[in-house]
Amino acid sequence: MSILYDEGQEAIARESRRVLEARVSKEAMLSLLESVGRYDEGFWATAKEQGWTALSLPEAYGGLDLGLVELGLIAHQAGRSLSGAPFLTAGFGVAKAIALYGSDDQKAAWLAGLASGETIGAVAFAEGANALPARPALTLAAGGLEGRVSGVAGGLAAEVALVFAQGPDGPVLAIADLAEAERSAIESFDNSRVYADLVFAGTQAERLLAGEAAREAALHILALQAVITAHEQTGGAEALMEIARDYAVTRKAFGQPIGAFQSIKHRIAELYALVELARANCIHAASREGKDDFITAAAAARISATEAYDTAARDCVQIHGGIGVTWELGLHLHTRRARSLAIEQGPLFFWEDVLVESLRGEAA
Template identity: 35%
Template sequence: MAVLNEEQSMLKDAAKSWVQEKSPVTAFRKMRDSGVELGYDAAAWNEMAEMGWAGVIIPEEYGGSNFGYLSLGLILEELGRTLTASPLLASGLAASSALILGGSDAQKSEWLPKLAEGSAVGTLAVDEGPHHNPEKVEATVSGGKLTGKKTFVLEGMAANVFVVSAKEGGEIGLYLVKADGPGVTRQRLSLADSRGAANVTFEGAPAEKLEGGSALLEKVLDRARAGLSAEMLGAATQAFETTLDYLKTRVQFGQVIGSFQALQHRAAKMFTDLELARSAVEAALAAIDNDTPDVPELVSLAKAKMGDTFHLVSNEMVQMHGGIGMTDAHDAGFYLKRARAAEAAFGNQSYHRDRYAKIHGY
């Protein structure tokens, strides 16, 4: 486990206390059953913003704390444990990263303070088909107007500003588009994990370019992937711990089922995979903080490993809980559905294995 400084330890402890008290899985169940359009509890998001979580990576001059990506990853991990739905990944990490890395002084001044205080929500609009493929961009910009369609945009219904990938003169770049501006329409999606997402159509929407081109797009996506991996780590860890507790208490055939060697071996497999995944995730976040050249390969390693691990642990959670694990009354199904949605977001295991191989020249 990463060695944390005092600020990071305080952030992690605060996040752990808050999710246990204010945002247990029962709160997620209540949000899902309410059918709220945003896909998250707005009051809970306001509390997170008041605690400064939305501005963890944002520089102090724009209202943030500039604590870095590993610090934000610690918060996302705790939120993942209880499946807390919020725009923190999309807005406090992805959109904020785009502005920090590629925004002009005017763009930063306009948006970063709002994102830091949670009064505005930003998100990435990158994919145009059913699978993650940022290299395939049909959206175009001409004369400062953006036209195109984006699919599976996280927090797409809540966003005040979109960071959109588009081509201008054959070059891929990122552009800021105000959600309430002309030429923007969105369609709410109902995803398996009950999170907020939308398909967004831009028809001549006014767009402001961010500096950095396709290199900026990859940097921003890698930060989003690392943050999502941290959230997946928290969810997978909680799923494992819940299952382990069940193995220690469930009695079948006159004895605790955790005494069966076959189940012990499966539990050991989950534990070792989680430890490896944690190392990969923390290495990726630390590399981003240190701006090392191996960020792309470490991020793809983390996302692929975390996807495999969360997939395994969520499956085992359902199977080891038996009949009750198959019902909606139990939380196991929530973790399995979140695993599948998170695996697909920002590139699944196949995508990142392929990317990792290409980075190494294969």
């Protein structure tokens, strides 16, 4: 597809931005920082009301049967507004795995709830900095799922988790009902992500795939989530760039706007370039879903969006000077979110390795 959106997609972007700017407030996000176990319930209620949870799922299960491009548009606006819940991305990952790899019974059991948003999903693959371990510490045998997964985004509130485990004959992709799992909340610098450690002790889990196909499917789901997260990061970076620009043309020093100084104007120009590069990579990656080069495109989007958001969070604070670090201004909300999104779906090094390996395969 073109790297420009069509008329219908532009309408989705405009309407979602209008709704989120009206309903998501900085004050609400500030209050969540000091409270463990709470998330932005207003945002999640809006996501369900607007049908965003159903956007990319099959119509047969209550979905709207749109694509990754449209869901990316919603995530972009969520990033701009600092929406305080991780469930849109994780729920999509769980639902997509079931839709692609699950049985008819599994689809009937889970997809309608995930599409409506009444069921919250989480994806529990990572072990430390390893987003997709070669040999998972989780094990799945006849006795059920055993082991521990740390730092699961949304894990404290989720009802179902998509897990990557070690089975008797190799890796397994499975879904686990979290009603049987033990959870412990993690206090973090971005508490609205409701991170949790999940402990499984004989928890019943339903297999989706096993063997090498399970590993390939897990990477595919991770890449889908990485594209959504990259859109969210790009939205945050865009918002920070605009905040920095607006401040630079109004704040004066030595009789002129600080935006007239090269050290400021060059930084804002660099942020613009980073945002537009990330935006183009995100659109391209979303449009390549189902194609042979999707993993490569997803890795490129993830890397460029992480760089854009991290850089924008740092430079926007510096452009504001001393006021940039105050609680009331709220720029630290973006700084915290930039850091949390940089590790969800795998850190930068993981996606750099994925990109190198995929390009090496193409070169060979």
